[in-house]
């Protein structure tokens with residue numbers, strides 16, 4: 259069979275036909291012969307181990323035993339009869355049991371002949387039995403050496419019901435592979451295969467389905483995972499290289515006077531090592547002729563804002579403007595206030611643009627923006643409206659990528675002759691493995707150090723029944739002059755049920771913390787933006803002690819005097835969301851607390867989330883757990899899931915293979931940057947290399 263034949267529709271495979279082909283297409287997305295070969299088993303039944311009857315453990319494990327059937331009898335039971343065979347080896351006896359199919363068994367079974375029985379154990383007291391075993395004559399099994407590790411394929415109930423059992427899938431794949439006598443064209447460069455001792459494509463495909471040993475299987479899986487990552491990385495890095503080669507950017511040769519003045523005379527604190535390192539990385543990008551596309555990643559409170567601001571100063575010092583986009587109005591206002599305070603020290607003009615900016619202010623702002631009088635513009639989505647025209651935008655900082663799509667990012671580019679440098683800031687700690695795959699087109703800088711003197715936040719989990727104790731604790735802290743957040747889940751802002759919870763909660767808080775001793779603010783998504791901003795401002799200024807809120811405060815809010823985060827129905831939040839919320843406290847010198855209130859009924863995942871929160875403050879560890887609980891596609895949203903639909907590799911577990919593949923992809927592209935790359939898909943991936951202009955055709959992926 260050659261490459262072309264493998265593309266044949268699946269219904270032409272022996273034993274499939276139109277009806278089954280239909281099922282395979284709809285249930286497993288298998289359209290062709292090669293699709294069937296790319297359906298990799300998700301586990302294997304290890305039939306390399308043999309057990310003795312006397313040594314069987316009292317479990318329901320699947321085992322295989324060599325022995326002989328010495329007697330067969332029918333035993334009456336409530337309804338009908340069961341057939342019982344006595345099965346013996348040299349160490350003892352057990353029973354094989356059938357509840358149906360008696361006639362066939364009676365006619366085919368041979369007594370006193372060596373058999374291999376395989377199946378799940380059942381125990382009656384200390385007596386083992388095996389209902390409906392798979393029986394093979396020992397001599398036949400010896401012939402089927404290739405089947406010693408039996409593949410188990412992904413399946414669905416529908417497939418099982420319609421006769422496409424695992425056994426059937428097994429046979430189909432086995433027969434197809436038997437026809438592939440010519441093997442498969444190699445799809446990895448030989449140099450790389452030799453260097454990392456990767457088995458050939460042909461061996462990998464055969465062994466991943468029918469390995470003769472655990473070692474063979476591991477080698478096959480390693481090679482296929484490597485290949486999968488290698489191709490994804492090639493595409494991502496290549497895209498990045500192409501972007502760098504093609505997209506020119508404004509070079510900023512100097513750091514400029516604003517930067518120097520601020521750095522020498524007005525820096526409010528010494529930068530951490532991580533902040534300095536990241537700043538150097540950014541500086542290097544800005545000095546080159548290429549557009550910067552950098553993801554700045556840092557845990558909550560790690561100090562991303564100052565790094566962003568210093569980068570803006572470089573742009574402005576070189577005669578350009580800068581802007582910063584935030585996902586919500588509250589955040590935009592907050593950034594505006596923070597940055598204005600810093601910018602004032604070096605005499606820069608900063609303005610805020612949101613949906614609620616008045617027409618008159620807007621007009622002035624547009625004028626200043628076009629003439630270049632305005633140095634820094636901060637705002638929400640309003641920044642990308644067509645009316646907003648910069649004189650020369652040199653740097654765009656985007657806070658929180660997830661809420662700001664790629665398309666929106668690109669829209670900013672249209673405002674210039676050359677695209678501005680782009681920095682995306684995110685507090686979502688994306689595990690390195692994932693970041694590399696998802697943001698392959700962005701360079702990544704990580705602030706992996708918190709400013710000195712931060713006290714770790716103490717996190718506890720309490721049940722609703724203890725609410726009054728929790729309120730008492732809150733009261734004691736407020737008496738010391740601190741402030742607190744009380745957060746309610748409002749998954750959908752339109753969800754009236756959640757909304758009622760929030761309002762009930764607000765009322766009970768107001769009852770427990772009455773005026774005039776206490777002032778309580780409330781912020782939620784149904785409020786008008788200016789009302790939200792007003793309430794938020796009162797809390798920032800310390801005029802109110804408690805802020806009752808929904809997750810609108812999830813990202814970025816910075817009130818250092820707030821030291822308590824009380825999260826209601828904490829079991830309903832995702833892990834990274836809980837971590838973001840907790841990050842709103844612990845920003846000042848005082849000891850901060852996070853209290854997770856829940857009902858008594860918790861799911862297994864819910865418990866894991868709460869335990870993780872109480873055990874660690876480390877955003878990266880939390881993200882790893884989150885990834886395991888939810889899966890990467892979920893974490894990143896549907897937008898990126900295309901990149902992450904991996905067939906065999908696992909982003910969480912195979913991080914080291916990914917790193918290896920990425921390294922090799924880099925080397926290859928450096929040697930040969932002109933490689934042709936496919937447009938969108940990994941299928942039909944052809945590339946030419948200077949190594950004898952090989953054509954590498956990926957059949958299987």
Ligand SMILES: Nc1ncnc2c1ncn2[C@@H]1O[C@H](COP(=O)(O)OP(=O)(O)OP(=O)(O)O)[C@@H](O)[C@H]1O
Nearest residue numbers: 527528529530558559560561562563564685709814
């Ligand atoms: N090197 C430093 N030394 C001391 N304090 C710092 C340092 N860097 C930043 N800070 C302070 O730490 C606080 C958090 O910084 P910032 O708001 O920039 O964090 P962030 O990374 O943006 O976090 P988030 O994602 O939660 O908004 C601010 O009050 C800031 O002034």
